[in-house]
Amino acid sequence: MKKSLLILALAVFSQIGFAQVQLSEDEIEQKIDEIIPQLSLKEKVAMCHAQSKFSSPGVPRLGIPEIWMADGPHGVRAEINWDDWGHAGWTNDSVTAFPALTCLAASFNPEVAMQYGNALGEEARFRRKDIMLAPGVNIYRTPLNGRNFEYLGEDPYLVSTMVVPYIKGIQSNGVSACVKHFALNNQEEWRGHIDVQVDDRALREIYLPAFKAAVTEAGVWTLMGAYNKYKGQYTTTNKVLINDILKGEWGFDGVVVSDWGSAHDTDEAALNGLDLEMGSWTNGLTASRDFAYNEYYLADAFYAKLKSGEIPESVVDDKVRRILRLMFRTSMNTARGFGSQNSEQHQQVARKVATEGMVLLKNEDHFFPIDPATTKTIAVIGENATKMMTLGGGSSELKAQYEISPLEGIQKRFSNAKILHTLGYSSGPSWYGRVIEPKENQDSLYQAALETARQADLVLFVGGLNKNHHQDCEAGDRLSYNLPFNQDALLQDIVKINPNTAVILVSGNAVAVPWLNDVKALLQAWYLGSETGNAIADLLSGEVNPSGKLPFSFPVKLEDNAAHSFGKLSYPGDSIKQYYKEGILVGYRWFDTKQIKPQFPFGYGLSYTSFAYNDLKTDKKAYTTNDSVEVSFTLKNTGDVAGAEVAQLYVSDPKCSVMRPAKELKAFKKVFLQPGEEKEVSLSVPASSFAYYSEETKGWVVEPGKFILQINSSSADNQLKTTIEVN
Template sequence: MKLIVKLGMLCTMAFMSVPVIGQQIPVAYLDVNRPVEERVESALSLMTLEEKVAMCHAQSKFSSKGVARLGIPEVWSTDGPHGIREETYWDEWGGAQWTNDSCTAFPALTCLAATFNTNLSLAYGESIGEEARYRNKTILLGPGVNMYRTPLNGRNFEYMGEDPYLASRMVVPYIHGVQSTGVAACVKHFALNNQEVWRGHINVNVSDRALHEIYLPAFKAAVQEGEVWSVMGAYNQFRGEQCCHSDLLLNKILKGEWGFDGLVISDWGGVHNTDQAVNNGLDIEMGTYTDGLTTSGKFPYSSYFLADPFRKGLEEGIYDMEVLDDKVRRILRVIFRTTMSANRPFGKFVSPEHSEVARKVAQEGIVLLKNKNQFFPIPVDKKIKIAVIGENASRSLVEGGGSSSLKAAYEISPLEGLKEKYGEEYITYSIGYASGPSLYGREEPSKYDADSLSKAAVDVAKGADIVLFIGGLNKNHYQDCEGGDRKSMDLPFGQDKLIQDIMKVNKNTAVILLSGNAVAMPWVDQVPAIMQGWYLGSEAGSALADVVSGDVNPSGKLPFSFPKKLEDNSAHFYGELSYPGDSIDQYYKEDILVGYRWFDTKKIKPLYAFGFGLSYTSFDYGDLSIDKNQASDKETVKVMFTLTNSGKTDGAEVPQLYVNKAKSAVSRAEKELKVFDKVYLKAGESKKVELELLISSLAYYDEKASDWVVEPGVYSILLGSSSSDIKSKVNLKVE
């Protein structure tokens, strides 16, 4: 007993010592009660040059070395932002065929953004963090916050929409949730990775103002408010520098202006040069092409840019030792915050609680776009014949898509969810169309005859009371998939014609789209109802059936605009040099006018506006008022109005506060989102809503001063249910 007590006391001493090669050395870094910075310096002082360099590059597909001699663990990362990727072999992308690595598939981040619910974002982060912790991961490679610039971007489904304020507000609680579980979040892809075509080398040119006002705010919020522990560089170039070793992005902005103290990890294969990787802010190099199995292979781990070339440069005095120490400090900081932290919580995997969060996010993210004559909801007690048509009703939508592909423990398809809700005897299914298998990097045609599938679906539609067409995109190459952008906005696999053929035999047809992107809708005026459903994860079918039946009132809002045609989108309006570029350079000619900023300013009517979403009930907005008519840039203004649920169904509304300045020294968008809230109201209930507007948030980025400026003058504060539906406004004078 005495020995146990003494050992316990020893563990809490300010310094401990252990024999290493016959001598006693201090091991303060093992004392979990000491400040992280003290532990970092203690560990750093004991490491050899070789041990330090070894921490700065991969040792396998998803890990980098620790220091086994000192008991410092390896760093293990995992994809992805909406589910924990299956285990892979040491140096292969293929699954290792484990039997205990099937995860909960959470809805993709477009769906999370569509909830406009920061509390749900926190719950999402906590849940996915617990799953990463259960699998003993150090870093979760997500969330993604690149802006929705074009509806053709293959990875838009992984991001949080077109508005920097929305993405900023949603990313912060996600990060807090993940990191509360003892796992580091890794916000990505920093920065301007807004397309997949030529992503590895395209050189993006954008103004400083657009960079700071549109493309950096969500990253800045992740760092300064979310206190994220790691950041992933992007594949593309920015002003002639690869983003994974960009002095401007990583040294000057991220680590300099923003004070980021975590580690920067490269995207896999995103490093191209030792000198730049050493000096321009990168900390861990991952995925540079290698066989990884030997030290004499085509490009082994020891030949990475931050491996032997880095070490030799240090030994020869080409590189500064302090640069190496800074990288290792950052890596150790993350290790001591995660794997070697005090009281690191245990994880959970595929728990009922995680399923509930996944279902709730899916329910609140579904957006009702059209509902003529109250087509929805379809009550369960109607006992009518429902024809479900479309491949997405039965196809897995958690597989494919590139690095975000998941091996889910279960996935309730829309067809299964509808059968469970309405009863199998009332549901008839026809696939209608078929795509090929989900293969990364290439397209494979379907093995089925398209005409036969279409004819069978039309026949099924004839005999039904109601048709639910469940289509959209999938995670095949050239759809919503990493490594390639879409070729057009049209629905693939003949869906547009199939919808029109079904409408000829059954006018009572609704379209439910499952996708991460906007699509063209040539049939929009013909169908009575449209839902945007996203990739909804493991609970997809249950959540969708909840909304279709009216058990859940839809409250999702679009996190990006749906253009009527591709040319209406600002990135495409200016021609190929704006998107996708000339294969070498690309110019963001629309500047700050991204998404609804473009549509509203240029008076181009979108098909569906940013922030739009219908409900099964109705909401009345009272007049807007503010607590002061004049304020300085250091103040906060309270904005007040009454919101009433004037319908007969409980529901939730997302009031959105936009700001306009008509007379300005610089060009401005017609309006910019500055505040939103999600308000839940019982049928007939009224509530006084108070929103706080920071006057400092009205600033624009002054390129001459390289700083933010709040311009004095009169601003219009606009209250709306979407960017195109403004209910009332009030003026505010800013001094």
């Protein structure tokens, strides 16, 4: 016993420089075997629940440290008080704000995802966090979901491909990523109790792949449960999801963390795989019972059932083993570095993600780029030109060291021009859980915007959504697909006065664009973090050529979206249950299969240059499911400026015994080309990925036959096509 205590003491001392050796996985398991017998039952139970809003206890007498965590996924959240949701008032917790994950997804660049994750991990490590409560990989099912901006889009392959390097980047710093929210948390409306009814095929093909990739490919160390139910049982303590699939099929060896208040029962929490309970008696941010930690489901009630033998001690031992394993990877990892915060490198990463992720949706008559050397009068209209978007939004709020607004970026880059600015509308202050009405007179702002538009050579309307309640914000969904605050009417009146108008759309969601035919250009700008204004100016001036592609489809009208097409029982449900009636036909799968034309398709995005695809080849024409299909083609920049194109490979199964989507994304590559440059692009796709999930056999099936391979520039724009056979 003395020997093992000494080892633990050395582990703690080594964090301040006495040793720098990371234990192997086998050595970690051996240490855990030595530690568990030394823990009392009360100490074991204490490790399984929170001691504050964002920490869980260690065991001081054995030198076992606490676990500290922080919200993400776009930066490290400001310090919160021990037992309430107030800001702690620290002066050293201002961070780099990175772009929202919708922007990262739109980059279609896994290398950028790795840089993003590493920079975020460094900031978390500097703040001495052991768990970063990120990333979110819930699928974009409806454009009304208030939390879509935190996620990575509608396609499970895209989400999986982008999330793996993001997780690896974070964890390379000895900080655990915590993939969330497992599973089926695809709306905020009634999130705390809505019972999702979804068929097994949609669950496996659409909603679980990104979580599986996080576990089996990225090796994520923690996973957060969701608030909602799945087939009658809360997802955080759901036997099928947690025990059977996550820890059983996928072999997850990490820690399952509850969302704040998502546990509801001691027996289910104990027996259905929850390891660390956080935030019980809170609805997320606004309600809480003071110092209730011993009343948690995995606290005194759990201890009583263990002590009586109603629950075997092996149950808590498994949870403690997982928690200790996490500690050896994080808080007791003596080899991890010290991290850094607000470094120039982090700021450059934020800017790079922002510029690669913005999507040019319309550019009539080459309206963009604007020549900074030409003296013009530019009217910048819209509240989003100056509104801070790192504030609000719920748990993803940030205390940024700085945030360069779109107006600041435009003023700096176009210093030769006369820049006019007016709000046009006002949304009111951000407040979690409710809408605060603005104090400004909306009609006066409206008229001032029209007068400003008259005085300008061109108008840049910077509008969209923001982080207020019922917009892009946790704990509530949007109430309308249209832009709020009368922006649609304002835009249409501005265009009548000044047809030389472009829109910079700041949002994390698709919106209706009834004015699209009347404006010259449209740039989807997302929430871009600290470097917002600089990144937008980079694209407007042509210093950077836009290369982002949409990670989700824009329907023309809300009823064109699959979830909404089936009525209220599909979304948002009847307040008790909801039915995913569209099954696997989510996003572009729905539009393509049902032949409904979207406003903008998945994978779509324009450039200041043009590209030509030619000479599609496969390494052979017939494959088995053990083979990988090797595809190659040439891609040429046929324009006069450097640019990047995202080539997308879709697979179709035209003859199958079950319904299949018209096509599904199976590979992509972002290719950077100089003017006139041509490259051969190679993509490799496992033939086994052509499978569908069979509800009859409870497994994956590739039916023999012909498959069509399409090389596209978006889900709706085919460039090359060939047919192969799989036996």
